[in-house]
Amino acid sequence: MKSTNSIISGGVFNDSIEGGRAGAEIGIGPQGISAILADGTRFDLSFEAVELEIGGASGKMVFCRNEDKTLTIFTEDKRFIHSLSAAGSMLIEQKVAECLKTNRKRGRKSRRNVLTGLVLLALACWGIYEVVLYGARAAVNSLPISIDQQIGEVAMSSMDLQGGVLEDPVVTDAIQSMVARLAPHASVSGFEFDVTVVDADILNAFALPGGKIVIYTGLIKEANRPEQVAGVLAHEMAHVTKRHGLQRIGQTLGISGLATLLAGDLGGLAVLTELLAFSTINKYSRTHETEADLEGVRMLVAAKIDPSGLEEFFEIMQHEHGDVPAAIAWISTHPDHEDRIREIQNSFQEETTAGFEPLHLDWDEIVKRVNR
Amino acid sequence: MTSTLDFEIFQSPDFGMLRVQLEDGQQIFAETSAMATMDGNIKLKAGLKGGLGKSLMRGLGGESMIVNTFTAQNGSGEVTFAPGPPGDLLHYGLDGSSIMLQRGAFVAHSDGVEVTGKWEGAKGFFSGEGLVLLKASGTGDVFFNSFGAIIEVEVADDYYVDTGYVVAFEDTLNYSVTVLPGLSRGGKVKSFFFGGEGLVCKFSGQGKVWVQTRNVNPFLNWAHWYRPTKNKG
Incomplete structure (x- = not known):
């Protein structure tokens, strides 16, 4: 050779x-x-x-x-x-x-197999996700209200409120009177709504499971009329009656638990699991916010309070925080304000606009006391 | 296969260790923190080996990007190495060939050998071994570790190994990640989600596979229940 x-x-x-x-x-x-x-x-x-x-x-x-x-x-x-x-x-x-x-x-055959595998995996993830969302809701609704109250109390006592509790009866009575007017129209009876006004310059309010609501003087200051604060309160009360807090806990546990159960070894899937849990919680709470807006409007109308206050308040918030880029909104836990305003307007138009009774409160005096 | 290093693997298979007798000026390269003991005339130098790209791929393959170089100076000297997991150590002599190593299996290699990561993509992702496998190639000695003991299997026809038990294999083998064979389509899905016998590596062709006698993940699942938990006040 x-x-x-x-x-x-x-x-x-x-x-x-x-x-x-x-x-x-x-x-x-x-x-x-x-x-x-x-x-x-x-x-x-x-x-x-x-x-x-x-x-x-x-x-x-x-x-x-x-x-x-x-x-x-x-x-x-x-x-x-x-x-x-x-x-x-x-x-x-x-x-x-x-x-x-x-x-x-x-090569073509193996690429096709990989693609099929990925599609099946995505479908399985989506299925799990839907089952958990539905399961958490159903499970929470079957629990007694006393569980919400116990969790709310524990959360409240362990929470840093970032300010002192405001004792001025003129302010607290006014806020409590709004809650008292809304409470009979809650979709679920048995919740005791208890508002704490915290003296801090924070534009926020939140609700804990069971009925404890915290509202900051920073939010009261920004409101031009009492109906705006009543709108926010109705929104927070809706979170309570819809039991969103417990649902969140349930579905966080559910997603991570189920993913661990199914994935078995979490080596390569750990990142995927976390991403899934994160996006689920995020979307869920967006759903919750929208649901609370709609339920809040329903309660306001039933209590004969002008629901446009809630809408106005979102406009104020957008004005104050208008520099937040819209791209961030999709990932944030609160839906884009514009989306919310639109949604409230839509639901509001369907309700009757006649027969609202104004809140008889000296708002200027309340704002003056809060500013002191 | 010839070896350039004077070495001995002792205490096998339970807690194997590697002892290397280096001649004057001879070098051995080892993963970080593998060195257990060494003579006074051995000099240690840490650094990226094979450039940034290769180091990065090694990093993605579950190894440190840094490789320690041990050199004997002014006469011969002895170094011993111990791998991280409780298990065995194995030697493989490369003669221009390559072997693929599981994540984190690399312990040490002699001069003339290069260890880097190799992108495995979807195959690596589904195997649960990460997207990058380690590849040792060149001419010389390579040492790798297992969790548990190591069994050497000469593959003829098709051979299936659960992904968690693969330690290393010769690159002459065809390998693919697949669901357990012999099941119906529904059975495959069922076994994947509920049977725990999800994915297996299918080897075919000619070459050797090294299989470990324990799998890390079931061990972790077993140990998990004995972990002390902190009470959050």
Whole structure:
């Protein structure tokens, strides 16, 4: 055989080699493929006898075998298959072409399988997500209200309110009177609504499970008329009656618990699980906010309080915090204010606008006392 | 297969350790914190090996980006290494060939060997072994560790190994990640979600696979129940 025209490194499988395998230099001659081990042992495969296959861990290794598969010469060198094709033998050129064709077909099939796998996984995740959302809601609604109250009390006592409790009876009585007017129209009876006014310059109010509501003087100051504060209170009371706090706890536990249960080993799936839990909680609370807006409006109308106060208050908030880019809104727990205003307007138009009774409060005096 | 290093693996298989006798000027490269003991004339140097790209891929493969270099100076010297998990150590002599290593399996290698990460994409993701596998190639010695003991399997035809038990395999093997074979389509889904026997590596072709006798994740699940919990006041 003539000397080889290109030397390529690879290896040989053969039972005559100690350990059955050794590294070798691969050559292509006019009649066949040769492999020479480091100790000089030479193996030959003729083009006629050779069977080609592409595979290995990388999927790029070329295996050349004889008919009974007792000798295998392999290499991962990219030049090999092209050199083989160009070796000058019609027979081997044909074998290379066939081998490449099979390899391409296999590649397409495996890509299709991966895609199918990903789609199935996504579907399974979505299914779990829906089941948990529904399950948390159903489970919470079957629990007695006393659980909400106990959780609310624990939360309240362990919470840093970021300010002192305002004792001025003129202010607290006014706020309490709004709650008293709304309370009989709650969709679920049995909740005791208890408002705490905290003296801090924070534009916020929140509700805890069971009926404890905290409102900051910073929010009262921003309101132009009492109906706006009543709107916020109705919204917070709706969170309580719709039991959103407990639902959130339930679904946080549910998502992480179920994901752990299903995934088993959390090695590679840990990140995915966390992402899923995060996005679920986030979307859920957006749903909650919208639900609280709508339920709040319903309560306001039932209590004959002008519900446009809630809408006005969102406009104030948007004016005050208008520099928040809209892109952030989708991920934040509170839905975009504009979305909320629109939603309130829509639901409000369906309600009757006649017969609202104003809140008889000296608002200027209240704001003056809060500012003191 | 020939070896360039004078080495001994002792205390196998339970808590195997590697002892290397370095000649004057000879080097060995080991993962960080693997060194247990060494003679006074061994010099340690820490650094990125094989450039930033290769180091980064190694990092993605569950190894430290830093590799420690131990060099014997003014005569021969001895170094011993211990891997992180309780288990065995194995030697493999590379002669221009490559082996693929599971996440974190690399312990040490001699001169002439390169260890880097290899992107495995979806295959790696579904195997639970991460997106990057380690690949050791070149000519020389490589040492890798297992969780539990190591069994060497010469693959002929198809061979299935649960993804959690694969330690290493020769790169001449075809490998794919698949659901347990022989089940109906519904059975596959059922076993994946509820049977715990989810995904397996399917090896075919010619080459060796090293299988460990314990799997880390079931062990963690078992140990989890004995963890002390903190009471949040």
